Amino acid sequence: MLPTTQRTLLARVARAQRDGRVPSLVAGVVRDGELAWHAGRGALPGGADADDVQYRIGSITKTVCAVTVLRLRDEGLLDLDDPLDTHLPGTPFGDRTVGQLLAHLAGAGAESPGLWWERTPGGPLAELGLSDDDRVLPAARRFHYSNLGFGLLGELVARRRGRCWTEVARDEVLLPLGMTRTSTRPQDPAAAGHAVHPWADLVLAEPEHDAGVMAPAGQLWCTARDLARLGAFLLGDTGGVLSPATVEEMTVPAGIDASSPVWAAYGLGVQVHRVEGATLVGHGGSMPGFLAGLWVDREEGTGALALGNTTxxxxxxxxxxxLADLRAAEPRIVDEWSPEPSPVDPALLGPWFWGPSPYVLRAVPGGLLHLSGLGRPGRTSRFRPGPDGTWVGLDGYFAGETLRIADGHLWLATFVFTRTPYDPAAPVPGGVHESGWHHRTG
Structure with a gap:
C-alpha cells in the first residue's frame, strides 16, 4: 500500500479515536484476502500488537451464527422455509420460518425478556420464559431487528448438532477459517470495556458475562487479524466452510431497514448498505464497553474493520x-477483457420483445445470460445454466424463475418473448389481433 494511502487511512482512524473519545481503537483494511494495513490508537494493552488485541465484536457474531445455520441447510438437514417448530419445538415462534429468523422478518422481539441480557449472566433457553408477548409483529410483515431471534437460531444449531452452539461455531467456522484468536470469553491480550462519560473525559468499566443461550447474538471476542479473515470469507475466500454461492445468497437483501437514512437492508446474517454508489456487506456490533464493524465491498474486493472499547x-x-479512501487513493485495476465462448448460440442473443417492449439478451462473463430492457427501463435479471438446457434467474424480477429457449422463442414464467413485437406467428398468450399493426386508434 502506498505511503500516501497509509497516511490518509491513519488520519481518518486518528480523528475517529479522538473525536469519538474511544479509549482504544484498532482499524484495518482487507485486500487480496488478508489484512493489508492496520493501525491502533489510544491505550492498547502494554506490549501487544494492535492486530492481536481482542475486542468484543457484538452482533458481528450473528454472521457466524448464520454460517452455522446455512451449513445445516447445505447439508440437507433443514430448509429455510421450515417452521422453527420442526427443529426447536415449544417456543412462541413455532410457525415462523428459519429464513425469517435469519433475515429479522419473524416478528420476534428485539431483546430477550427479563433483565438486560447484554449486562447480566445468561442461562439456557428455558430460563428466558418466552411467551406470546415476545411475538411483537406478524411474520414477514416488516424488518424488525431481533437479538432474540438469533439466540433461537443458535439453539436450533445446538439441537441439530447435539452440542452447544459455541463449540459448533469454533469447530465448523472459526478454526477452519484460521480464526484462532476468536473466542466466547476474553483471552489476553484483550481490551477492557468502558463507558465514557457524556460530559466529562471520564471512563467507567462495563461488565462482561457469558450470555448463555443469547451468545449467538453477540458473544464473540475477536482480533483485527481474525476479523480480517472473516472479511475475506465474505469476499469469497470461504475456505470450504460454505460454498461461494451460499455466501452470495447471504448478501441478497431480504428485509429493508426503513429507519436507515441511507439504503439499508438485511440478507441472511449480514447487513447490506448502499453508500455513495458502493454496496457494502457486513455487520456492525455493539455490546456494553465495545463497538465494532466489518464491511466489505465485493465489487472492489476490499474490506474494512474497526474495533473500539467504548459503549x-x-x-x-x-x-x-x-473503503472510500482506499477506492480514491488506489482504485482497483479490473481484469483485462478477453473473448470467451458464448453459453448459447450467438444467433439467439440480441433484441427480443415482450409484447411491444424491446429487450436484449446478452452473454456476460461467467457463462451467464443477462436480460434487460433495450433503450428503456425493463425487468432485468441474470440467468445461470440450469438442468436440461434451461436457465435459472439469479436476481432481479425473474430471480428463481426458469428461462427456456425453444422453438424460436424465449419462455419465461408466463411470458413469451418474440423476435418482433407481438409476432402473429408466435404463441403469444391471448393471441394477436387479426388486423395487425395499423395507424388508427379509433
Missing amino acids: AGMDPGLGAGL
Whole structure:
C-alpha cells in the first residue's frame, strides 16, 4: 500500500479515536484476502500488537451464527422455509420460518425478556420464559431487528448438532477459517470495556458475562487479524466452510431497514448498505464497553474493520470511510477483457420483445445470460445454466424463475418473448389481433 494511502487511512482512524473519545481503537483494511494495513490508537494493552488485541465484536457474531445455520441447510438437514417448530419445538415462534429468523422478518422481539441480557449472566433457553408477548409483529410483515431471534437460531444449531452452539461455531467456522484468536470469553491480550462519560473525559468499566443461550447474538471476542479473515470469507475466500454461492445468497437483501437514512437492508446474517454508489456487506456490533464493524465491498474486493472499547461514540461510518479512501487513493485495476465462448448460440442473443417492449439478451462473463430492457427501463435479471438446457434467474424480477429457449422463442414464467413485437406467428398468450399493426386508434 502506498505511503500516501497509509497516511490518509491513519488520519481518518486518528480523528475517529479522538473525536469519538474511544479509549482504544484498532482499524484495518482487507485486500487480496488478508489484512493489508492496520493501525491502533489510544491505550492498547502494554506490549501487544494492535492486530492481536481482542475486542468484543457484538452482533458481528450473528454472521457466524448464520454460517452455522446455512451449513445445516447445505447439508440437507433443514430448509429455510421450515417452521422453527420442526427443529426447536415449544417456543412462541413455532410457525415462523428459519429464513425469517435469519433475515429479522419473524416478528420476534428485539431483546430477550427479563433483565438486560447484554449486562447480566445468561442461562439456557428455558430460563428466558418466552411467551406470546415476545411475538411483537406478524411474520414477514416488516424488518424488525431481533437479538432474540438469533439466540433461537443458535439453539436450533445446538439441537441439530447435539452440542452447544459455541463449540459448533469454533469447530465448523472459526478454526477452519484460521480464526484462532476468536473466542466466547476474553483471552489476553484483550481490551477492557468502558463507558465514557457524556460530559466529562471520564471512563467507567462495563461488565462482561457469558450470555448463555443469547451468545449467538453477540458473544464473540475477536482480533483485527481474525476479523480480517472473516472479511475475506465474505469476499469469497470461504475456505470450504460454505460454498461461494451460499455466501452470495447471504448478501441478497431480504428485509429493508426503513429507519436507515441511507439504503439499508438485511440478507441472511449480514447487513447490506448502499453508500455513495458502493454496496457494502457486513455487520456492525455493539455490546456494553465495545463497538465494532466489518464491511466489505465485493465489487472492489476490499474490506474494512474497526474495533473500539467504548459503549457509545465511535463513528459508525468509519469502515465505509476507509473503503472510500482506499477506492480514491488506489482504485482497483479490473481484469483485462478477453473473448470467451458464448453459453448459447450467438444467433439467439440480441433484441427480443415482450409484447411491444424491446429487450436484449446478452452473454456476460461467467457463462451467464443477462436480460434487460433495450433503450428503456425493463425487468432485468441474470440467468445461470440450469438442468436440461434451461436457465435459472439469479436476481432481479425473474430471480428463481426458469428461462427456456425453444422453438424460436424465449419462455419465461408466463411470458413469451418474440423476435418482433407481438409476432402473429408466435404463441403469444391471448393471441394477436387479426388486423395487425395499423395507424388508427379509433
